[in-house]
Amino acid sequence: MAKLYFRFGAMGSSKTANALMVRYNYLERGQKVILLKPRLDSRDGERVIRSRIGLEADCEFVEEFIERTKEEWKNPVSYADVACILVDECQFMTPDQVDCLAHIVDFCNIPVICYGLRTDFQSKLFPGAARLLELADEIDQVPTVCWCGRRAHFNARVVDGKIVREGEQVFLGGNESYTALCRKHFMLGQVKPPCRKGKG
């Protein structure tokens, strides 16, 4: 009765910090957690997951984990001591990797919680996100807000203060290149308040 979770949020919504907190809660109770990210996400260097607020932890690549444990998930018993699998930047997984994790949920009865983006800078689903949206038992939003106060669901790619609509889907440039916006301001291309208010 374990579940496959997809917790998506725009950039800057603390998805990674959420993943690290869930991990912390399991560890605190003496339970084993597997922390993964796709190899494609190399922003934070090799095999580390790092959040802006200052938390970090070592991880394994999704590719390695699936290869390393392929005997195990055909033989669910050996997984018995894993309480939870957490995946960061899950939008970069391939559909096959998502299928493999869904298999582990259903046949090994281990919950898998995937954190990542829903859509790219053109508001198109990432391949890993699309497969998670097809298969996930629970789909939750990790909220963040647009400069206007509405929920921000969209990731604008910003160059020289202007929204960019064309380019490669994956462009790992760090937070400075992306801004989370609500749908209206994403569509209008307004990445800031019309006349900037003070910093409060």
Added chain:
Amino acid sequence: MAKLYFRFGAMGSSKTANALMVRYNYLERGQKVILLKPRLDSRDGERVIRSRIGLEADCEFVEEFIERTKEEWKNPVSYADVACILVDECQFMTPDQVDCLAHIVDFCNIPVICYGLRTDFQSKLFPGAARLLELADEIDQVPTVCWCGRRAHFNARVVDGKIVREGEQVFLGGNESYTALCRKHFMLGQVKPPCRKGKG
């Protein structure tokens, strides 16, 4: 601050009845609701939405509505008396139609609630569902259960009691051809309990 809602559920989860109840609640308060379905959905005959439990109402085709009101949604004022737009079988909309409804939400400030399937009989997103998953403000599941008691998210196409994995995405054959299953039993292709219990 209106929102675009995508309320998805497997076949037999009472999505249509839900749509008709929401409509009823608005009408009861003397508010105007627009009820739509894509033209492709011709199962229930022309311009009628009908639920298995016995509720029904007249509707308009999405195509007609977008064409008929194109002057209005460039000029939001004229929509002022519409409290809500409801769409049934929304998975059959085109991505462009979804974009148009999102525009109405953001610029005319009218909530749009879309009911439909998430995935087809091969567990692939319908085009309309994919666009809604990219754009929706709120994504909710309308729950139903598998024969095993787990949540049923998948629509198995069944012919002569057996699951079918190949064929056209759209095959409007009525409920008798589809069975809602949990992911595990969808993957295994088990459309019924192994040895049939009583009333089934």
Added chain:
Amino acid sequence: MAKLYFRFGAMGSSKTANALMVRYNYLERGQKVILLKPRLDSRDGERVIRSRIGLEADCEFVEEFIERTKEEWKNPVSYADVACILVDECQFMTPDQVDCLAHIVDFCNIPVICYGLRTDFQSKLFPGAARLLELADEIDQVPTVCWCGRRAHFNARVVDGKIVREGEQVFLGGNESYTALCRKHFMLGQVKPPCRKGKG
């Protein structure tokens, strides 16, 4: 792994119709559902649950069910053919009745879904709602809207078009005496738009 659900909504949010739809979905699959309401709720006559949209079904009183099955829920096996228990107007249950249903969830593994009001006309929790809020595994809102378009969570008791703040908690007068309002308009006591708009 069954759960205790509390699905609350203001008056006029179609809670009863929702309960009847869930029941219909189970019956359609040949599964057994137990439909209950507290005896206190006598609005709809004896042992019938009736929704404004025109659906209805026979039910049993919570009191009778707990008494009738007391041997069974000490001996979970005998419940094996019940797929789900549904309770309408659950706010009128006593805390002990809620505890009994929670026991059935946990020890007989049968899901119990309770539909009802959260608060009374003074925005105070009903006793049954308070106990459900303490114990429920899932707490969901059945949405309805205020005349202003915001979510309506509050039940204003209205006499001669004016909000009433004093009186008995239970006053079974039918829908005509209550209006669902958002918190702001409940606090302000505005049960209608300042200058009434046309019927749309």
Added chain:
Amino acid sequence: MAKLYFRFGAMGSSKTANALMVRYNYLERGQKVILLKPRLDSRDGERVIRSRIGLEADCEFVEEFIERTKEEWKNPVSYADVACILVDECQFMTPDQVDCLAHIVDFCNIPVICYGLRTDFQSKLFPGAARLLELADEIDQVPTVCWCGRRAHFNARVVDGKIVREGEQVFLGGNESYTALCRKHFMLGQVKPPCRKGKG
């Protein structure tokens, strides 16, 4: 259109860390956040909010804030630069304090997000939690798990390894005195697995 949020979770569910992350997200965008806790919660010393994972921030007491800004929330304009109010350990607020925050949401249009416990060690609502459950626009669970893998919603007070059922509601003894359990194991009083499994 701001909302009042109640995000409840059992002890050890990272509610405080969640509050600090939300604060961080606002600050990162140069927006002003007010961080509060009731004076009663003196576990972490004076005017500091501290999470087990290692995050902390200065805060103000709810009592002081309400007193200090009483001119302001009668005169909403002066609040204009506050983007969000966050309250930790909100179960210790008085119902009047909750009412005051709800007023700020509705009339100053500032979102207020309250993190805290739902019930005490006897599974009874804390007064502040009860008022939040009556008034909140959104009620969300911050999940954590029991030793058995089910969601843990209950806070068992534990002395010498045994569950305690009698005593004062508020007994600020730190995490070591409480264990988060699912409802079944809370009712049975089983605070650990029957035979303890290894640390994983």
